[in-house]
Amino acid sequence: MxxxxxxxxxxxxxxxxxxxxxxxxxxxxxxxxxxxxxxxxxxxxxxxxxxxxxxxxxxxxxxxxxxxxxYLPGQVVDVDSEQLTDAQLTDLAAWTRELHVALVGFDHPGPWRFPGPKAPITLGHNDIAPYNVCFDGDRLTGVFDWDLAGPTTPLLELGHLAWNGVPLYRERPDDEVVRRLRLIAGAYGGVDAREVLHACLERTRLAIDGITAAVAAGDPGMNNLAATTGEPEPTRRRRAALQRRVPRLLRLLDESV
The missing domain is CATH 3.30.200 (Phosphorylase Kinase; domain 1)
Structure with missing residues (x-):
């Protein structure tokens, strides 16, 4: 109304x-x-x-x-020139756990904009990333843009955070990637960094499929995304690059246990 x-x-x-x-x-x-x-x-x-x-x-x-x-005040990290600090990444992963705990017992039939996986086990934000959050120093002060909220799994949420927050979409030193994957898993709790890495591949596949379907269906917002960024092609290329690195990263994660 x-x-x-x-x-x-x-x-x-x-x-x-x-x-x-x-x-x-x-x-x-x-x-x-x-x-x-x-x-x-x-x-x-x-x-x-x-x-x-x-x-x-x-x-x-x-x-x-x-x-x-x-309005949620705070500083947004510029993903083109900066990356989340370790403390920011840790607080955001801990907040993700708080979100899922807060959503226990809540359900809604939708419709949801993001269809999610075939077997969701929770509701979530579905786009937890540096461009949708703000900080006061290392302290999280806001999480916005909830349009993609809906069915998901904890690991898919963390996989998306890892994609954008480690970040896995960009070439970074292997030791840094392994350390920051462990930060995410440790701050959330009850998950393994290797699971987060695998979930990143699944979440990016869902993103590619979801954007493609939404553009075909005439979703104005997704059409705008495709027109301004070329998505989902950039994600498809970066995902392929990550897939080539995954065996090496898994070996390093095993060695550092």
Whole structure:
């Protein structure tokens, strides 16, 4: 339902947003909605009740038909020129565990924008990555862009974080990759770094398939992503490069146990 109290000011366009984009109005962020939005809003309401840190609160729908969320202040790491510090990566992986714990007992039929795997075992964010989070120094202060929230598994969430946060999509020294995979697994708890590495390959495959299907179905946001970044071709090439490195990385992970 439209809440006129939220106003109809267009606001200041925020940077980023290859899929949809967002506007800041005062202490709120306004974003366009889609068929998946009611499910996402229900999830955010549940997380607010659960007291999860760093998640935005859903405030309603403004007079322009956009969702209104609380603005999350902090610094976004520029993935083109920087990478998460070890402490930032650790806090983000620990937050991922907190998210999954907070979602225990919550369910929703959807529809969800990201269909997820064939056998999901939890709901999650599905796009936990440096471009969707902000920090105050090494402390996580916000996780935004929940449009892809929906069915997933803990390892797929961690695989996506590893892809973007280690980062595995980019060539990095092997010892650094092994160490940061272990940071993710240790901070989340109950998983092995080798499992996270394998899950990264599965999660990137799902991303490639999902983007391809969404573009074919005419999803405006995914069409914009394809037009501005060329996806999913860059992910397909980088995934192939990672596949060639996996046997070596697995040997190093075994040796460092």
């Amino acid at each position: 439209v809440q006129d109290a939220l106003g109809d000011e267009v606001g200041e366009r925020l940077p980023g947003g290859n899929v949809g984009g967002a506007w800041r109005v005062g202490d709120t962020v306004r974003r366009t909605t889609g068929p998946w939005s009611p499910a996402v809003h229900a999830m955010l309401r549940h997380l607010e009740r659960a007291g999860l840190r760093c998640a935005p609160r859903f405030l309603g729908i403004d007079a322009l038909g956009r969702e209104a969320l609380t």
